[in-house]
Amino acid sequence: MDLTTKLITAAEKLFDRHGYMATGMDRLTEAAGMSSRTLYKHAGSKAQLMALVLTERDRRFMARLEVKSVDALFAALEDWVRVEGTHGCLFLRSLAETGGDTPEIAQAVAAHKAAFRQRVSDVVAADLGREAPELAEQILILFEGATQAALYRGAGAVSTARSAAAILMSGARS
Amino acid sequence: MDLTTKLITAAEKLFDRHGYMATGMDRLTEAAGMSSRTLYKHAGSKAQLMALVLTERDRRFMARLEVKSVDALFAALEDWVRVEGTHGCLFLRSLAETGGDTPEIAQAVAAHKAAFRQRVSDVVAADLGREAPELAEQILILFEGATQAALYRGAGAVSTARSAAAILMSGARS
DNA sequence: CATGATGTAAAACGAACGTTTTACACCTTC
DNA sequence: GAAGGTGTAAAACGTTCGTTTTACATCATG
Numbered sequence: 100m101d102l103t104t105k106l107i108t109a110a111e112k113l114f115d116r117h118g119y120m121a122t123g124m125d126r127l128t129e130a131a132g133m134s135s136r137t138l139y140k141h142a143g144s145k146a147q148l149m150a151l152v153l154t155e156r157d158r159r160f161m162a163r164l165e166v167k168s169v170d171a172l173f174a175a176l177e178d179w180v181r182v183e184g185t186h187g188c189l190f191l192r193s194l195a196e197t198g199g200d201t202p203e204i205a206q207a208v209a210a211h212k213a214a215f216r217q218r219v220s221d222v223v224a225a226d227l228g229r230e231a232p233e234l235a236e237q238i239l240i241l242f243e244g245a246t247q248a249a250l251y252r253g254a255g256a257v258s259t260a261r262s263a264a265a266i267l268m269s270g271a272r273s
Numbered sequence: 274m275d276l277t278t279k280l281i282t283a284a285e286k287l288f289d290r291h292g293y294m295a296t297g298m299d300r301l302t303e304a305a306g307m308s309s310r311t312l313y314k315h316a317g318s319k320a321q322l323m324a325l326v327l328t329e330r331d332r333r334f335m336a337r338l339e340v341k342s343v344d345a346l347f348a349a350l351e352d353w354v355r356v357e358g359t360h361g362c363l364f365l366r367s368l369a370e371t372g373g374d375t376p377e378i379a380q381a382v383a384a385h386k387a388a389f390r391q392r393v394s395d396v397v398a399a400d401l402g403r404e405a406p407e408l409a410e411q412i413l414i415l416f417e418g419a420t421q422a423a424l425y426r427g428a429g430a431v432s433t434a435r436s437a438a439a440i441l442m443s444g445a446r447s
Numbered sequence: 448c449a450t451g452a453t454g455t456a457a458a459a460c461g462a463a464c465g466t467t468t469t470a471c472a473c474c475t476t477c
Numbered sequence: 478g479a480a481g482g483t484g485t486a487a488a489a490c491g492t493t494c495g496t497t498t499t500a501c502a503t504c505a506t507g
Contacts, residue, residue, distance in 0.1 A: 102483095116372055120292065120370065125463085134486065135486095136484080139467080186369060198295065212425045236429075237436070240430060241418055247365065247418065247421045248414045250368070252413075255410075256410070259407065259411055266441060308454075314453085
């Protein structure tokens with residue numbers, strides 16, 4: 100396994116579980132099994148490491164959302180939550196912890212959310228057979244709400260959002 | 274204005290804008306206009322200050338949600354976002370930044386979310402004229418989703434969630 | 448006028464922070 | 478076999494962290 104990959108994987112887990120600012124470089128080097136010298140050669144700085152983690156997570160997350168129906172969208176989120184657990188949206192959390200003041204992070208988050216929004220919009224349009232911007236926005240909100248509510252309501256929140264989405268979709272079809 | 278109130282008000286603003294861990298005690302004392310000695314006499318510790326902020330925010334937030342219809346629930350959220358701005362749910366953010374490892378914080382968050390869930394459930398039941406647990410959970414998810422999506426979609430996300438909630442409610446009525 | 452509570456200003460605490468540096472080992476590859 | 482790239486181990490950098498302490502001012506109440 101590539102050293103950079105090992106670093107990013109370890110960092111993502113620690114950031115997700117304990118928060119960004121609460122995760123020190125010592126813990127990162129130890130978890131990644133490398134010296135701090137090597138860590139800085141690969142990542143540059145903590146902020147850049149955060150951005151790297153976000154970029155990689157975007158790749159992995161968006162790959163899961165390559166689906167054709169709104170129902171499959173929420174099924175994919177159910178899978179994600181089951182496999183990865185749920186500590187909220189790592190992107191928005193990074194923004195909140197840095198106050199939006201770190202350019203490389205703010206940019207990675209903006210890129211992800213734009214892509215995510217486009218994906219939801221595309222899936223809704225494909226599922227419905229026509230563009231439906233307002234409905235797509237409602238589905239996006241259900242998706243975000245499921246991610247957030249799962250933090251204290253458990254994985255069932257995703258199933259609940261899924262059935263709500265089904266109602267909205269069937270309403271739009273008739 | 275009471276010193277403790279001034280402290281909590283200043284702390285809430287800083288925590289919300291820059292994050293919990295990123296806000297140092299120096300910035301807090303300066304913003305609250307008091308010495309660190311006084312701050313510690315009133316708050317005890319940073320973790321206890323965070324819990325105080327959360328408890329006070331719960332009081333203020335829940336007071337706004339004393340409404341009788343689901344539509345009014347989202348209208349109240351629109352007001353909240355307009356007045357207070359939107360940096361995500363301060364409760365879940367505190368949990369994420371501490372990894373859930375700080376008892377007083379975890380407890381304040383759990384208490385708030387339990388009260389919030391109960392409130393949503395009550396409003397849905399009053400609006401509909403009967404208990405509807407699954408529908409209440411869907412409305413809760415829309416509420417959380419609006420809060421979260423407003424971070425990058427703007428205040429319009431709340432209006433979108435509001436109309437989605439209206440659809441789900443009218444579907445449940447017929 | 449003494450007392451005790453409540454406040455400020457500022458220094459100090461040890462620990463942890465993100466980051467850099469020094470010194471050294473192991474490999475390829477020319 | 479010298480060179481250069483890539484890695485480790487560990488100390489050190491100066492800064493900032495959350496917290497405590499020291500010294501002093503103010504002011505109501507006995």
